[in-house]
Amino acid sequence: AAGVIQSPRHLIKEKRETATLKCYPIPRHDTVYWYQQGPGQDPQFLISFYEKMQSDKGSIPDRFSAQQFSDYHSELNMSSLELGDSALYFCASSRSRDPSYEQYFGPGTRLTVT
Amino acid sequence: AQSVAQPEDQVNVAEGNPLTVKCTYSVSGNPYLFWYVQYPNRGLQFLLKYITGDNLVKGSYGFEAEFNKSQTSFHLKKPSALVSDSALYFCAVRTYSSASKIIFGSGTRLSIRP
Numbered sequence: 001a002a003g004v005i006q007s008p009r010h011l012i013k014e015k016r017e018t019a020t021l022k023c024y025p026i027p028r029h030d031t032v033y034w035y036q037q038g039p040g041q042d043p044q045f046l047i048s049f050y051e052k053m054q055s056d057k058g059s060i061p062d063r064f065s066a067q068q069f070s071d072y073h074s075e076l077n078m079s080s081l082e083l084g085d086s087a088l089y090f091c092a093s094s095r096s097r098d099p100s101y102e103q104y105f106g107p108g109t110r111l112t113v114t
Numbered sequence: 115a116q117s118v119a120q121p122e123d124q125v126n127v128a129e130g131n132p133l134t135v136k137c138t139y140s141v142s143g144n145p146y147l148f149w150y151v152q153y154p155n156r157g158l159q160f161l162l163k164y165i166t167g168d169n170l171v172k173g174s175y176g177f178e179a180e181f182n183k184s185q186t187s188f189h190l191k192k193p194s195a196l197v198s199d200s201a202l203y204f205c206a207v208r209t210y211s212s213a214s215k216i217i218f219g220s221g222t223r224l225s226i227r228p
Contacts, residue, residue, distance in 0.1 A: 011196045033216075042204060042220050043218055044160075045215045090157055100208075105157035105160075108156075
């Protein structure tokens with residue numbers, strides 16, 4: 001079965017640089033979510049999109065922005081990177097934004113900021 | 115405020131023995147409860163969920179979980195543990211008022227010894 005695809009899988013950036021993470025949801029899933037997982041921590045919700053519109057916002061820094069495109073893929077743009085941004089970034093998708101629907105997670109992008 | 119608690123950082127079980135990973139929650143409104151498993155350097159995999167109905171729900175890989183409304187618990191169980199079950203397990207909750215946001219517990223590392 002098709003899964004959520006994320007690229008790149010690993011990314012190394014320097015402080016103050018920018019990074020773009022991409023997410024391709026499972027076909028026919030209309031909702032995309034982004035999470036940040038620091039070392040030894042649980043995933044923290046950043047932002048979500050439903051039908052290409054932002055639907056909810058969590059603890060996403062102002063330096064970050066995201067969007068969902070017409071083909072439903074999503075991109076997380078991160079600017080002025082800081083050392084503390086080093087983390088595993090997950091994208092998830094679901095068939096509906098209804099909270100009773102489970103989310104399916106991608107393998108994650110490991111971002112290292114040096 | 116909504117929260118999920120996993121009181122045990124680590125659970126150690128011998129292969130073939132039953133296992134339980136504990137989870138309690140605090141939400142306003144009806145909860146939708148989920149269990150996810152995370153293997154090293156991998157994304158979270160959905161195991162099972164409780165939405166409504168029968169308090170005992172069955173999921174992937176022989177796991178099941180019991181919803182207890184009076185104790186606000188949703189413990190994960192398996193009758194006979196396998197070494198391959200060793201991983202990090204997250205309990206999570208969503209409600210209609212939380213919309214997109216999943217509240218994760220802090221995770222429990224399950225270690226199955228041969």
